[in-house]
Amino acid sequence: MATVQDLPQVRGVKNIPMEELYSSGHRTCQGCESALVMRLMIKAAGPRTIVLGSTGCMYVANTTYYSTPWVVPWMHTQLGSSGSAATGTAAGLASMMRKGKMQQEPINVIAFCGDGGGMDMGLSAISGALQHDEYNLLILCYDNESYANTDIQASGGTPWGANTTFSPPGKETRIMNTRWKKNMAPMLAVGHPNVRYVATACGSYGLDFNNKIRRALTIGGPTFIHSIDPCPKGWDYDPKYSHELGMLSIETGIWVQYEIIDGELTLNGPSRAIAKGIRKRKPVEDYLMRQGRFAHFTPEDIKYFQNRVDESWEKWWLPGVIPISSAQGE
Amino acid sequence: MATLAVEVVYRGIFQRTLARNIVRNIVFAARKDGKIGTAFGRYGDSPERNGIPAKQFAIVADTPSELEESLAVYEATNVDVTINVDDTMCKGIESWAWYGLQPINELTKSGGTLIVTSRQDADALLEDIHQKDSPYDLAIIPSTVSFSGLWVYKDDHTDMRALGALCKVCPEMVSLGAMLESIKEQTGSDTKVASVQRAHDRTTGRPVEPGEGNTETPFSFDLPGWKTMEEGLVIRGVAAGTGFRGGEEGYTPGRNEVFKKWSTRSMRPVINFDTCIKCTLCWLQCPDTCFDVTPDGLYDANMEACCGCGVCEAVCPVPDCVTMVGEGEFNGNDSQWDAWTADKDGYNKWMTVLVEKQKDETRTHGFHHIGQYSEEITAAEEV
Numbered sequence: 100m101a102t103v104q105d106l107p108q109v110r111g112v113k114n115i116p117m118e119e120l121y122s123s124g125h126r127t128c129q130g131c132e133s134a135l136v137m138r139l140m141i142k143a144a145g146p147r148t149i150v151l152g153s154t155g156c157m158y159v160a161n162t163t164y165y166s167t168p169w170v171v172p173w174m175h176t177q178l179g180s181s182g183s184a185a186t187g188t189a190a191g192l193a194s195m196m197r198k199g200k201m202q203q204e205p206i207n208v209i210a211f212c213g214d215g216g217g218m219d220m221g222l223s224a225i226s227g228a229l230q231h232d233e234y235n236l237l238i239l240c241y242d243n244e245s246y247a248n249t250d251i252q253a254s255g256g257t258p259w260g261a262n263t264t265f266s267p268p269g270k271e272t273r274i275m276n277t278r279w280k281k282n283m284a285p286m287l288a289v290g291h292p293n294v295r296y297v298a299t300a301c302g303s304y305g306l307d308f309n310n311k312i313r314r315a316l317t318i319g320g321p322t323f324i325h326s327i328d329p330c331p332k333g334w335d336y337d338p339k340y341s342h343e344l345g346m347l348s349i350e351t352g353i354w355v356q357y358e359i360i361d362g363e364l365t366l367n368g369p370s371r372a373i374a375k376g377i378r379k380r381k382p383v384e385d386y387l388m389r390q391g392r393f394a395h396f397t398p399e400d401i402k403y404f405q406n407r408v409d410e411s412w413e414k415w416w417l418p419g420v421i422p423i424s425s426a427q428g429e
Numbered sequence: 430m431a432t433l434a435v436e437v438v439y440r441g442i443f444q445r446t447l448a449r450n451i452v453r454n455i456v457f458a459a460r461k462d463g464k465i466g467t468a469f470g471r472y473g474d475s476p477e478r479n480g481i482p483a484k485q486f487a488i489v490a491d492t493p494s495e496l497e498e499s500l501a502v503y504e505a506t507n508v509d510v511t512i513n514v515d516d517t518m519c520k521g522i523e524s525w526a527w528y529g530l531q532p533i534n535e536l537t538k539s540g541g542t543l544i545v546t547s548r549q550d551a552d553a554l555l556e557d558i559h560q561k562d563s564p565y566d567l568a569i570i571p572s573t574v575s576f577s578g579l580w581v582y583k584d585d586h587t588d589m590r591a592l593g594a595l596c597k598v599c600p601e602m603v604s605l606g607a608m609l610e611s612i613k614e615q616t617g618s619d620t621k622v623a624s625v626q627r628a629h630d631r632t633t634g635r636p637v638e639p640g641e642g643n644t645e646t647p648f649s650f651d652l653p654g655w656k657t658m659e660e661g662l663v664i665r666g667v668a669a670g671t672g673f674r675g676g677e678e679g680y681t682p683g684r685n686e687v688f689k690k691w692s693t694r695s696m697r698p699v700i701n702f703d704t705c706i707k708c709t710l711c712w713l714q715c716p717d718t719c720f721d722v723t724p725d726g727l728y729d730a731n732m733e734a735c736c737g738c739g740v741c742e743a744v745c746p747v748p749d750c751v752t753m754v755g756e757g758e759f760n761g762n763d764s765q766w767d768a769w770t771a772d773k774d775g776y777n778k779w780m781t782v783l784v785e786k787q788k789d790e791t792r793t794h795g796f797h798h799i800g801q802y803s804e805e806i807t808a809a810e811e812v
Contacts, residue, residue: 112708112709112710112713113709115709115713117670117680117722118669118670118680119670119680119682119683119718120669121718122667122670122682122683122684122685122718122734123682123684123685123690123717123718123719123731123733123734124526124667124684124685124686124687124688124689124734125685125688125717126478126481126525126526126688127478127716127717128441128442128478128479128480128481128738129478129479129480129694129736129737129738129739129794130479130716130738130739130740131716131738132716134716134717135714135715135716138716138718146669156476159476160478162664163525163526163688164525164526164527164652165526165527165653165658165662165664166526166527166664166685166686166687166688167664167666167667167685168667168684168685168688168718169666169667170666170667170668170669170670170683171666172666173666248476249476250475250476250477251579262580302714303714305713305714331479331578331738331795332442332477332478332479332578332579333579335578335579335580335581335795335796336578336795336796336797337739337793337794337795337796337797338479338480338738338739338740338794338795339738339739339740339742339743339753339794340743340797341716341738341740342714342740342743342744343743388798388799389796389797389798390796391578391579391580391581391795391796392579392580394580394581394796394799
């Protein structure tokens with residue numbers, strides 16, 4: 100296995116690297132949290148990094164008519180192939196170095212995908228990449244809970260009841276998206292026992308995000324991070340609330356922040372405080388009613404949503420993470 | 430015998446439903462006059478982004494063959510009426526990279542009309558609107574800007590007022606009678622019909638002479654053609670950053686040189702450098718990498734990079750240290766840090782006036798909570 104770069108954990112927000120490797124001049128929405136995720140990701144990874152992007156907002160908006168905000172090398176790959184592109188690139192680099200066509204050095208390989216490209220279309224390719232544990236790579240799923248680039252179609256990441264162009268609330272049927280959000284990170288962690296690092300993250304917690312990226316890139320082998328990205332366009336809110344809604348998704352217990360390192364799970368941030376009983380979960384209403392995509396919700400719908408979230412914390416085998424409970428009871 | 434075209438210039442997503450209501454209702458009404466028409470969005474604006482200027486068109490023709498003939502043109506290159514539903518775009522329209530800044534009246538025909546929703550008067554708007562070689566009319570619909578989002582629409586009749594004004598300035602496209610009948614049929618609402626009628630009665634155009642208006646040359650680029658692109662469509666990356674403006678200390682990121690921000694934002698942050706505690710949050714949480722780090726650790730928002738989302742204002746822990754101010758107050762993209770360094774007292778006075786004025790502004794950028802839009806409509810009626 101190739102060696103990895105020296106990317107130490109950062110202590111304190113003031114020590115986050117100043118260098119910008121994903122810069123201004125992209126055509127994202129005002130207040131785009133996914134653009135922030137790209138920026139924080141590459142800030143943490145540093146200049147000796149190759150980024151691969153599958154189709155989605157972060158492809159289309161960042162290669163706007165023959166121009167780009169990327170400083171580091173970046174390549175587009177097809178919607179479902181972030182996993183294959185990552186493995187191929189890492190393998191290609193290893194082979195070039197072995198043959199002496201490139202100088203030996205650890206180069207970070209990061210492939211990103213949206214929730215559509217990663218959680219729906221690219222799931223098998225990501226699984227394949229995570230099985231090739233001889234290569235160092237990171238797959239980052241930036242999840243804005245819909246196919247946001249093509250104007251908000253429902254994906255596997257779309258929450259229950261949300262308004263999308265595929266699930267518009269009607270007079271007869273109010274809740275059109277009856278699926279619960281796909282539980283992506285635990286699925287990959289449980290299914291790929293050799294993977295040393297799987298984590299969830301949120302751009303609202305910049306320092307935590309920075310350190311998770313660095314841990315993923317330095318632990319060795321393929322790794323996966325799932326990030327929740329508030330989307331002012333598809334979630335329908337004033338762009339200035341992007342940061343606050345990211346925090347609220349965690350404070351309400353809907354999104355859970357954790358790392359799984361060598362099979363050991365550690366909750367972190369507000370999720371840890373909630374699990375330890377130090378902090379009370381905020382009602383989901385505080386989060387849902389701030390977004391136009393849930394504006395059609397009745398009190399019963401909010402209650403249903405709250406019950407499902409309560410259940411995930413009270414009845415799941417690993418609270419908020421793994422939706423399995425013992426039939427015998429403990 | 431004729432084909433007539435309207436373009437609606439609007440803020441992407443924030444005013445998408447508004448624009449769609451305008452162009453669709455033009456076509457519905459034109460049918461009442463025995464004409465035929467079509468309404469469509471500009472392909473180049475899709476996928477739409479929050480706040481980024483976009484366009485939709487309505488084409489009305491006397492006969493199907495005339496309509497087909499006009500549709501063979503990819504996109505209208507000149508229009509009889511331009512409707513601008515956010516007056517901050519009078520400074521120009523900027524959609525994709527390389528486009529630069531297009532004058533708001535660029536497509537308006539000689540003798541055509543530019544309709545703007547605004548609280549400003551014609552003279553104030555003409556300070557921003559670029560001059561043209563040919564004469565046209567400027568009509569103003571007095572109103573605050575109407576912003577909502579993708580799913581919840583702020584039904585404040587801005588669409589109805591625009592339609593009423595259109596019937597006044599271009600009755601040969603659609604008559605008032607047809608519009609009133611069509612709106613009644615489409616919406617079933619008498620108050621909407623009344624809004625169309627009232628806007629029709631109140632709208633007057635003011636002639637604008639050739640050469641009248643903003644004399645600045647709008648910011649532009651040379652768009653590369655397919656022959657000048659590199660093999661494999663390779664795009665050159667952005668240069669690495671340097672110290673603050675090329676110096677030793679601080680930091681200025683390298684930036685995409687062909688996609689700078691001019692009219693993309695409708696608000697911009699105004700910073701009180703004296704109360705800044707250098708917590709880094711505005712810089713860290715900015716999705717557009719817009720803050721340059723000064724040698725003394727302050728953050729100068731670079732207006733060629735800022736798209737006006739307001740996250741910096743939201744995350745700043747110091748009251749009134751970062752305040753979002755409507756773009757109508759500014760000309761140009763000058764650095765606030767430069768102004769503050771040159772004359773601290775002068776800057777602080779200027780800033781205090783702007784921030785105080787902002788407290789009376791009702792400009793919002795979309796959904797905050799249920800019932801907000803009806804509250805805003807009630808508040809607007811009281812004004």
